[in-house]
Amino acid sequence: MATVDLQGTKFSFSILPIKNGEEAGLVQAEIIVENEFVHYKGMENTLTRDELEEYIFSMRRLLAGAYATNYALSFPDSGLAMDFYPYMENDREVPREKRRQEDCVTVIRFLMRASSSGKKLGGVYSLLLHRDDVEKFSQALLDEYRSVYDPFEATDGEFLFVAVSPLGYSGCHYWYLDPTKSVKRGDFVWVRMGRRNIEQVVYVDHARYCGYDDAPYSPDAVKQVLRKAERQK
Numbered sequence: 001m002a003t004v005d006l007q008g009t010k011f012s013f014s015i016l017p018i019k020n021g022e023e024a025g026l027v028q029a030e031i032i033v034e035n036e037f038v039h040y041k042g043m044e045n046t047l048t049r050d051e052l053e054e055y056i057f058s059m060r061r062l063l064a065g066a067y068a069t070n071y072a073l074s075f076p077d078s079g080l081a082m083d084f085y086p087y088m089e090n091d092r093e094v095p096r097e098k099r100r101q102e103d104c105v106t107v108i109r110f111l112m113r114a115s116s117s118g119k120k121l122g123g124v125y126s127l128l129l130h131r132d133d134v135e136k137f138s139q140a141l142l143d144e145y146r147s148v149y150d151p152f153e154a155t156d157g158e159f160l161f162v163a164v165s166p167l168g169y170s171g172c173h174y175w176y177l178d179p180t181k182s183v184k185r186g187d188f189v190w191v192r193m194g195r196r197n198i199e200q201v202v203y204v205d206h207a208r209y210c211g212y213d214d215a216p217y218s219p220d221a222v223k224q225v226l227r228k229a230e231r232q233k
Contacts, residue, residue: 001013001014001140001144002014002137002138002140002141002144003137003140004127004129004133004136004137006127006128006129006133008035008036009033009034009035009038009127010032010033010034010035011032011033011108011127011137012030012031012032012033013029013030013031013137013141014029014030014031014032014144015027015028015029015052015141015144015145015148016028016029016030016148017148018148018149018152025048025049026045026046026047026048026049027044027045027047027048027049027051027052028043028044028045029043029044029045029047029052030042030043030044031043031044031110033125033127038125040112040125042112042113043113044078044080044110046077046078047075047077047078047080049149050216051075051078051080052145053145053173053216054073055073055075055080055082055141056138056141056142056145056171057171057172057173058071058073058082058084059082059084059106059134059137059138059141060138060142060165060169060170060171060172060173061172062084062086062104062106062134063100063104063131063134063135063138063169064100064165064166064169064172065086065096065097065098065099065100066096066172067084067086067099068086068093068096068099069086069088069093070083070084070085070086071083071084071086072084078110079110079111079113080108080109080110081108081109081110082106082107082108082109083106083107083109084104084105084106085104085105085106085107086099086104087099087102087103087104103130103131104130104131104134105128105129105130105131105134106128106129106134107126107127107128107129108126108127108129109124109125109126109127110124110125111123111124111125112124112125138171139170139171142170142171146206153208153209154208154209154210155209156209157209157210157211158209158210158211158212158219159177159209159210159211159212159215159219160177160178160181160183160207160208160209161175161176161177161178161207161208161209161210161215161216161217161222162175162176162177162178162183162189162204162206162207162208162225163175163204163205163206163207163208163216164176164189164191164202164203164204164205165202165203165205166193166200166202166203167201167202167203169203170203170205171205172205173205173206174191174193174202175216175217175222176189176191176222176223176224176225177219177222177223177224177225178207178224178225179224179225180225182228183204183207183225183228184204184207185204185205185206185207186203186204187203187204187228187229188201188202188203188204188228188229188230188231189201189202189204189225189226189227189228189229190202190225190226190227190228190229191223191224191225191226192223192226199226201229
């Protein structure tokens with residue numbers, strides 16, 4: 001369970017285990033908010049696995065300085081949304097390294113639902129997380145995500161996609177195609193990253209076999225791993 005305590009408000013997001021017969025593509029999640037005035041416990045079952053990944057990975061990318069300006073993410077069917085505010089100076093972009101050092105903010109928003117009918121109550125609850133809380137919350141959610149979904153990963157397939165992060169960070173999950181099908185979690189590889197396609201060494205967080213239909217990106221258009229790198233100290 002990913003939990004943060006924000007000045008007297010306890011917010012929890014828990015990814016429930018997949019049971020036999022359930023659709024692994026849809027997330028079963030429990031959201032809890034507790035403070036002096038609110039005691040809310042709701043189930044969320046309209047979020048897809050791809051959306052959950054984006055929900056988690058976007059927070060990790062914010063911490064890694066990926067967003068130079070404000071960025072918003074929303075999933076209308078589930079009522080979940082997030083706003084990302086990287087560090088800026090006088091509303092102007094700063095270098096990536098400075099964004100990684102200074103504070104950043106994530107605003108998590110969701111629609112509350114009536115427990116009996118599942119209908120939206122119409123009220124939007126918002127929580128503001130600074131860098132330390134974003135780090136704690138997103139890492140706990142990433143760990144839980146892996147514990148739930150790793151057992152369902154294919155061990156062979158037409159394509160091998162690897163999710164990578166800049167050195168010193170984890171869970172960003174920038175996806176690349178490994179044409180050799182030899183890269184695994186924990187490896188270091190050379191890739192071309194970012195808009196400028198700068199060649200750099202990155203850490204492999206995850207490796208996923210898939211086909212055309214369930215690939216995170218089109219195998220025909222996604223960037224590829226260039227080569228393996230020596231393990232970094």
